[in-house]
Every structure is written in C-alpha cells, then in structure tokens.
Amino acid sequence: MRSSQLGRALLWAIIAMAVTPGVSARQTTFRAFADLVSVDVSVKNGRVPVPGLKTSDFEVLDNGVPQQLEAVSIEAVPIDVTLLVDLSGSVVPNVSAFKADVEKFVTLLRPTDRVRIVSFSTDVNEDVPMQAPSAALRPNWTNVNGMTSLNDGVLFALLWPETTDRRHLIIAFTDGMDTYSTARNESIPAVAGRVEAVLHAVLVEPPGPMPDRYKDSVDALREAVRLTGGETHRVSRAVDDFTQIVADFRASYMLRYAPKGVDRAGWHALTVRLNRPGNFTIRSRQGYSGG
Amino acid sequence: MLLRRATPLAGLLVALVVSPQQPSWSRSEITEILSRYAAGDYSGAIKIIESVDQLRLGKSVSDQLSPPDDAFIDWQHATKDWIRLGTAPTGRPRELIAATVALEVVRAHPELAPYRSLSFLTWACQIVRDHPKGSEAERLWYLTSIAVIQESSLVGLLPAKREDTSVRLTRSPDDRAEVLTGHVTHAIRAFPDEARFRLAEVLARAALTSVAAFSGARNWMDANELPMKHPPSNSDQARLLDERLALLPAIEQDLEALARNEQLRAEVELNLGHLSARQQRWDQALAHLDRVVPSTHDVFLMCLSHYLRGWVLQRMNRRDDAIAAYRLALERAPNARSFSTMLADQLAQAGRQREAYDVLSSGLKTSAAATDARTMTVPVGRGRAGPVLLNHPSDPWDQFQHGDARLIPTYLTQLREALR
Numbered sequence: 088m089r090s091s092q093l094g095r096a097l098l099w100a101i102i103a104m105a106v107t108p109g110v111s112a113r114q115t116t117f118r119a120f121a122d123l124v125s126v127d128v129s130v131k132n133g134r135v136p137v138p139g140l141k142t143s144d145f146e147v148l149d150n151g152v153p154q155q156l157e158a159v160s161i162e163a164v165p166i167d168v169t170l171l172v173d174l175s176g177s178v179v180p181n182v183s184a185f186k187a188d189v190e191k192f193v194t195l196l197r198p199t200d201r202v203r204i205v206s207f208s209t210d211v212n213e214d215v216p217m218q219a220p221s222a223a224l225r226p227n228w229t230n231v232n233g234m235t236s237l238n239d240g241v242l243f244a245l246l247w248p249e250t251t252d253r254r255h256l257i258i259a260f261t262d263g264m265d266t267y268s269t270a271r272n273e274s275i276p277a278v279a280g281r282v283e284a285v286l287h288a289v290l291v292e293p294p295g296p297m298p299d300r301y302k303d304s305v306d307a308l309r310e311a312v313r314l315t316g317g318e319t320h321r322v323s324r325a326v327d328d329f330t331q332i333v334a335d336f337r338a339s340y341m342l343r344y345a346p347k348g349v350d351r352a353g354w355h356a357l358t359v360r361l362n363r364p365g366n367f368t369i370r371s372r373q374g375y376s377g378g
Numbered sequence: 379m380l381l382r383r384a385t386p387l388a389g390l391l392v393a394l395v396v397s398p399q400q401p402s403w404s405r406s407e408i409t410e411i412l413s414r415y416a417a418g419d420y421s422g423a424i425k426i427i428e429s430v431d432q433l434r435l436g437k438s439v440s441d442q443l444s445p446p447d448d449a450f451i452d453w454q455h456a457t458k459d460w461i462r463l464g465t466a467p468t469g470r471p472r473e474l475i476a477a478t479v480a481l482e483v484v485r486a487h488p489e490l491a492p493y494r495s496l497s498f499l500t501w502a503c504q505i506v507r508d509h510p511k512g513s514e515a516e517r518l519w520y521l522t523s524i525a526v527i528q529e530s531s532l533v534g535l536l537p538a539k540r541e542d543t544s545v546r547l548t549r550s551p552d553d554r555a556e557v558l559t560g561h562v563t564h565a566i567r568a569f570p571d572e573a574r575f576r577l578a579e580v581l582a583r584a585a586l587t588s589v590a591a592f593s594g595a596r597n598w599m600d601a602n603e604l605p606m607k608h609p610p611s612n613s614d615q616a617r618l619l620d621e622r623l624a625l626l627p628a629i630e631q632d633l634e635a636l637a638r639n640e641q642l643r644a645e646v647e648l649n650l651g652h653l654s655a656r657q658q659r660w661d662q663a664l665a666h667l668d669r670v671v672p673s674t675h676d677v678f679l680m681c682l683s684h685y686l687r688g689w690v691l692q693r694m695n696r697r698d699d700a701i702a703a704y705r706l707a708l709e710r711a712p713n714a715r716s717f718s719t720m721l722a723d724q725l726a727q728a729g730r731q732r733e734a735y736d737v738l739s740s741g742l743k744t745s746a747a748a749t750d751a752r753t754m755t756v757p758v759g760r761g762r763a764g765p766v767l768l769n770h771p772s773d774p775w776d777q778f779q780h781g782d783a784r785l786i787p788t789y790l791t792q793l794r795e796a797l798r
Binding site: 269 | 600607608611715716719720722723726727729731732734735738739742743745775
C-alpha cells in the first residue's frame with residue numbers, strides 16, 4: 088500500500104469513527120507500525136511555551152528518515168498525571184504542609200484529567216489509584232521515614248498501562264538518592280526509553296554534598312527524564328512546581344505519524360525539529376522500540 | 379517576698395530527696411522473666427522483656443561508646459542470684475535458660491546499640507562455656523545464638539578477627555575477647571562435628587567481604603559486584619576492604635569442601651553461585667546454581683537459586699531465560715518483592731509493558747502487606763531517627779542476607795522444648 092493510499096485510509100477511518108454512534112476516537116488503537124507513533128513535544132522560547140504551531144512547522148525523523156505527520160489537538164487529549172512522591176524523610180520535612188500542597192494541586196486539574204498518587208519510602212504504595220480529580224482525594228500520609236525505593240517507584244510509575252486517547256505525565260518529587268530499590272539504576276532509563284509517558288523530576292537538594300555512591304541513581308533519573316522528553320526542576324514550592332509542569336505539558340504538542348521507510352524491528356531514534364527560525368528548546372522522547 | 383522565692387526551690391529539693399533515681403529495670407523484674415521462661419511461660423517472659431523500653435534498657439543508638447550501663451549490670455547480678463538458686467523446677471540447668479533469655483532480650487530490642495547487644499551475647503556465651511554439657515539443648519543454643527547474631531547487625535561477631543576498629547570499640551575485656559575469638563569458634567569447639575557451625579563460620583567470613591555498604595544501594599547484587607564501582611576514597615577503608623576481598627579464594631575453597639556434605643550441598647552451591655556472580659564469573663555461577671534444585675526440597679533455597687540464575691542470565695543479556703528464571707522464583711515465593719520487581723523490569727525491557735505492570739503492581743501490594751512489623755530506630759536523613767523496617771521476611775532475597783535468621787522460630791521452639 089502506497090503512502091497516499093495509507094493516508095487516505097487512515098483519514099476515512101478517523102471520519103468513520105467520529106460519525107459512527109457509540110464509537111469514539113478513544114476506541115481506535117494507535118500503536119507503532121500497525122498504527123501510529125505518538126510523540127509528545129515541548130517547544131519553548133526560554134521558559135515560555137511556544138503556542139500556535141502547526142503540523143507543517145515540525146519535522147520528525149525516524150532513524151533519520153523524514154516522516155509524514157498528523158497532529159492531534161492537544162486540548163482534546165486529556166492527561167493522566169502520576170504524582171510520585173518520596174516520603175523517605177530526607178525529602179519532605181513537613182508532611183502536613185506537603186500533603187496540603189498535593190491536595191491543592193489535585194483540585195487544579197481539569198475534570199477530564201485523571202490523577203494517581205504514588206509514594207515511596209521503604210515500600211512503594213499507590214495511595215490514590217488513577218481517578219478523576221476531586222477535593223476529596225487525600226493521601227493517607229501521617230509521617231515520613233524509612234529508606235528510599237526511588238527506582239522501584241519510578242519503574243512502577245513508568246509502567247502505567249498506556250492508552251491512545253490519553254497522555255501520561257509523571258511528576259517525581261525526590262532527592263534522587265536511592266537506598267532501597269531492587270530495580271537497578273540501569274533499568275530506569277532503559278524502561279523510560281520504551282514508554283510514551285513524559286517524566287519530570289522535581290529534585291530536592293540534599294543538605295550536604297551528595298556521596299558518590301548515590302550519584303548513580305540521580306544520574307539514572309535524569310537520563311530517564313531526558314529520554315522521555317521531560318525536564319528536571321529544582322524545587323521551590325511543591326504545588327507551584329507541579330502546577331507549572333502540568334501547564335507546560337498542556338501547552339506541548341502531540342505529533343503522530345505512521346512510520347514509513349524504516350524497518351520495524353529494533354530501536355528507532357527520533358529527531359524532532361522546527362521548520363522555522365528561532366531560539367527554541369525542543370524536548371521530546373528520544374525514540375521507541377519497534378518490537 | 380523571700381519566702382515566696384524560696385518556696386519553689388524548697389519544693390525542688392524535696393522532690394529530689396523523696397524521688398531517688400530509678401534503676402533501669404528492677405532485679406525482681408529480671409528474676410520474674412527468668413522464672414517465667416523456666417516455667418514455660420515464654421510469651422509472659424517476652425512481654426516483660428518487650429516492655430522494658432529503650433530509655434530504661436539503653437540509651438540512644440549513637441551512645442555506643444559509654445561504659446556498661448546499669449541495665450546490663452542489673453542483669454548480671456540478678457541472673458547470678460537466680461542461677462545460684464539451683465536447678466530449674468524442670469530439672470534443666472539454669473545457666474542455659476538464662477543464656478537463652480539473653481538471646482530473647484537481644485531479639486526483643488533491635489534498637490539496642492550493637493555494643494549493648496554484644497554485652498548480653500558475650501555474657502551468654504561465657505556462661506554456656508563455663509558450664510558445658512555437650513547436650514542437645516546446648517547445641518541448639520549455639521544454633522540459635524548464631525542465627526540471632528546473623529539477624530542483628532552483629533554478624534561480624536561470628537568469625538575470629540584481628541584487632542580492628544570494631545574490636546577497639548568494645549567496652550569490656552570479655553566483649554573484646556569474644557569479638558577477637560569469634561562466637562562461632564566457640565560453637566565449633568563445643569561441637570566439632572556440627573557442619574552447620576562450620577558453614578556459619580565460612581559464610582560469616584564471606585559476609586565480611588561485602589562491599590554493599592559503600593554503594594548506598596539495596597540491590598545487593600549491584601552493590602556487591604566486584605570490582606567495585608565506587609571504591610572507598612578513604613585509604614584505611616580501601617586497605618581494609620582489599621584485605622578482606624583477598625580472602626575470597628580461601629572462602630570459596632572452604633565452601634567447596636563443605637559441598638561434599640550432602641545435607642549442606644544445596645546451600646553451599648547457592649552461596650558459591652552467589653560469590654561467583656559477585657565476581658562476574660557468570661558461567662561458573664550458573665554451574666553452581668544449577669546444582670541447587672536437584673539437591674534439596676527446601677523451597678527457600680530453590681527459589682533463591684532461580685532468582686540468582688535470573689540475575690546472572692540478565693547480566694549475560696539472555697533476557698528470555700532471565701524472565702523464565704525470575705518467574706520460577708516468583709512462583710515459589712509470590713510475596714517476594716525482589717522477585718516481582720526484577721521480573722517486571724525484564725518484561726518491561728522486552729516490550730511487554732502491560733505484563734510488567736501487572737507483575738509489579740501485584741508484587742508491590744502483596745509484599746507491603748506481608749511486611750514484618752519489627753522495627754529498629756536508625757538515623758534517617760538530616761540526623762533524625764525514625765523507625766525502619768528491618769527486612770521483609772516474605773522476601774527470600776532479604777532473608778538470604780541474614781543466614782539462618784529465618785530459622786530462629788524453629789530453633790527457638792526446639793531449644794525451648796529441650797529446656798523443658
């Protein structure tokens with residue numbers, strides 16, 4: 088099937104789904120190759136998201152081969168937010184105040200969004216399962232203590248089952264020093280490179296110089312953030328940090344394309360560029376595995 | 379006015395006179411503990427032991443350099459008097475009963491600073507050695523004491539050692555002698571034919587080669603892999619580690635000798651596999667681990683052999699085989715967080731994300747639910763102390779780090795029966 092025929096087939100498929108009663112775009116499966124590849128792209132001019140970009144402004148290379156894009160309106164795609172919180176004691180000095188910040192952040196999400204709250208210290212706990220945000224959502228945190236199962240927590244967050252009709256944003260709040268996980272440091276970027284979620288990390292600086300032996304887990308987290316197209320932030324105030332991350336994520340673009348001209352198997356390095364001049368910072372996931 | 383100013387001061391003086399400083403725990407309390415234990419009221423005795431809170435029995439975790447405290451001195455006097463009363467009503471020697479209660483004290487208070495626990499253990503070992511019987515009860519006492527030491531942070535107490543920092547921190551000549559000689563040495567001398575004591579001694583030496591403390595990571599295999607990723611920058615520590623790592627060939631040789639013992643073979647091969655994997659000798663590790671399952675019915679050893687095989691295969695980039703091995707491990711120990719996490723990791727890297735999520739999600743829920751409530755207080759970040767879970771007893775990988783600690787309930791039951 089030639090690319091023009093494939094494009095028309097896809098277009099008719101989308102139209103058919105839109106007009107067929109009871110069948111919505113949510114039920115269409117878009118996955119690599121048989122379907123479409125999705126890439127979340129953040130475009131900023133300094134710290135400010137750049138609005139109003141169109142499909143024609145972007146160029147996406149899949150293993151160096153230019154691809155034909157179809158963009159989805161970002162406003163129409165709801166967000167699943169996983170808030171991943173380090174409760175090991177070295178990060179959250181005042182659990183009550185932090186809890187209040189988290190509860191306030193949840194109320195700032197949209198009704199179509201969903202939120203999940205996962206905490207980790209010695210154990211990893213899903214305190215609030217993925218659900219629509221509401222003022223009644225309250226994590227049951229009473230104290231902070233224990234070791235730091237950062238890698239295990241990040242792994243759990245990254246593996247959240249992806250759906251084509253929603254975007255997944257993970258916000259990790261931690262000092263990055265893993266002391267208790269079973270998951271290896273190397274695994275975190277390896278898995279991050281395979282998922283569609285975008286990972287942001289809000290890093291709390293440790294009180295003193297970080298020992299060398301903890302830098303590996305911090306580096307692994309930073310690399311995972313980079314591979315998903317997220318950012319690493321320095322903490323100011325939790326609710327402000329989280330809210331800004333979500334706002335920036337909403338202002339980013341979701342590009343989709345049906346891969347052409349590349350072999351299916353193996354790793355696909357992605358390059359995203361803008362076709363307009365300017366000093367832009369573009370962040371997106373670095374690639375995907377074709378299986 | 380003078381009277382009004384003097385009144386509070388007078389009140390304070392009166393309070394000091396009528397309320398002298400209380401002992402840390404009373405001798406009558408200690409006697410009751412011992413008598414209850416001797417009579418078979420173990421839960422009653424342990425309840426009293428557990429009620430002796432940290433402020434009474436010892437001071438803060440950091441206070442390990444102070445001289446023997448009142449609590450231990452009271453213990454020495456009270457037990458001496460109790461033992462002098464003669465044979466226990468059950469006809470069993472009181473020395474061994476008191477020595478067993480000392481083990482219960484150490485177990486009941488994991489928050490005790492290591493060198494406070496050491497005083498009780500040294501005392502107990504001395505009293506058993508001073509009254510040797512060669513009995514089954516005595517053998518069980520040694521088995522239990524070794525397991526209690528392996529459970530605690532005092533595993534370095536087991537093998538003989540030269541003068542080093544830990545020895546210099548002991549608080550009495552008796553403690554120092556115990557540390558230098560090595561507790562397991564006493565067990566071997568008393569029961570030279572007991573192969574488990576010899577295994578404990580070798581594994582205690584192997585434990586001293588652990589470099590995990592320098593890695594900051596819990597993933598024991600990564601943390602303990604050699605050569606070290608982050609060698610210590612302190613030259614004294616580096617020298618000490620080099621000396622200990624130089625002992626590995628001899629340790630492996632001693633384990634090979636113990637592998638000829640049919641009852642120990644599976645456990646020995648598991649440990650040889652572990653040591654080989656630590657040194658990245660993958661084929662050798664697999665050869666050892668493959669001998670475990672055919673040699674035992676012990677589910678603990680079997681699931682660990684699968685887990686370690688999974689690790690080795692993962693490191694050899696044989697992902698499908700690693701997944702199969704981790705699955706076998708998880709089937710035998712469904713609550714093991716280590717097993718579910720490693721399996722999920724490999725499934726995720728194989729592109730099987732949904733499957734990975736289901737395994738990890740289920741694994742995290744079940745392992746948290748099965749967590750032991752025993753805690754100890756350790757400094758956690760910014761110098762503050764907080765309760766920390768000692769381990770997840772449902773996770774065999776955690777238990778592997780603590781030798782025979784998993785067998786303490788069995789040993790104690792048998793020991794108590796032998797003391798009745």
